[in-house]
Amino acid sequence: MVPKSVLKEISPCVWEIPDSYRNDMRVPARVYASERMLGQIVRDRSLEQLVNVATLPGIVNHALAMPDVHEGYGFPVGGVAAFDYDEGIISPGGIGYDINCGVRLLRSSLVKDEVRTRMAEIGKAIRIDVPSGVGKGGMLSLKGKQIDAVLEGGAKRMLELGYALEADIDHIESGGRLDAADAASVSDHAKARGHDQLGTMGAGNHFVEVEYVSAIYDETEAERMGLFRNQVCVMIHTGSRGLGHQVATDYIRLMNGSLGKFGFALPDRELACAPFRSPEGQSYWKAMSAAANFAWANRQLITWEIREAWKRVFGSDENLELLYDVAHNIAKIETHTVGGVRKKLVVHRKGATRAFPGQPVLIPGSMGTGSYVLCGREAAMQKSFGSSCHGAGRTMSRTRARKETNAETLLCQLSAQGIIVEAGSKAGLTEEAPAAYKDVDEVVAVIDDCGIAKKVARLKPLAVIKG
């Protein structure tokens, strides 16, 4: 464990672990957090994991942790690490098992008071149209070349198939498609797991939520994003399902086997990686891009399903427009200024959101607490490779949350707040108890205060549909 005394506050809410802390660190580590939050952060292994990340070949500037950081597989969740394109590595653990887990926000033209009495109905309709649960299949069953077209075309393939509007594509990070994707780098096993999973939610922290705009912090940005007070919106949180999980599994195994060849001695085997330019690194990059495209296609088909449900309940004139869609678990090739020089980097975001200047940043809180819309600021480029936090962040393991939460009590608490809950399983519900998460208001305040992204609007839940 990294003791709190090692961390020095170098500016408000920015804490540094110097590279002298351990002799294998190549760069310092930095944490964005309030002092109170730092007290929570030092209680798990996330900072030790962050120090481990700082030892990886080709890392530039700092290994970064956002205020929602917590322990993950090898790399902490809520972490950002950028590696030199030519000299650096790519690591599946730095992206996560759920490749391109992410969030998308749809806005309606309805206001809260018009829909209050219809929430049970829309909750059930979404629950029926968007299948959820571990291993669950959906409305499409893709075969052979059909799945390859989705892996290489992402959300744009869904447009060709009639499940997207032209305008949707312009409001997705990277246009909902990474060009590097190559279906041939994805195993048949991964394709088999994913072939019927488009348009499905999954389980764990994945959800669909009907929310309303409860506060506006920046009128100009809110107007630009088409948001207004009491407006009803829909948030979708899911990823690449079994397909992405299998891609991660396949390449962690492959890269563990090639560590010796590259002469890598890692402080933790969970950091399995390969030089980005190596055959292993390139294969994973192409497969990760394909899985990311699959996730964008998934959120797109879910959008189509929700639009159908929405029209059934609220009438055919009612539509849902895509505000934005962001990835939370992904690596990207980006150019950033490092030491005054423009450099091509492989930016790993694991439980972190891209937050380029002017870009909408979507941050869901824990179940029942609602979400934030922020807007990326110029300073993010220097402070965090244009990245923000991605959510509230866990303070309790799934097991502990399940042990300490009573499902009935939790349901009562949510319904007392007027929130409709459609839950797939009681175990799944208790794992996501708000008590198992940090306070999203506090997490977002750090991001706002340190100038990474500014608060635009807050949304509160009306109906929660969970896996």
Next chain:
DNA sequence: ATGTCC
């Protein structure tokens, strides 16, 4: 997160 252990 995940056909929650090949």
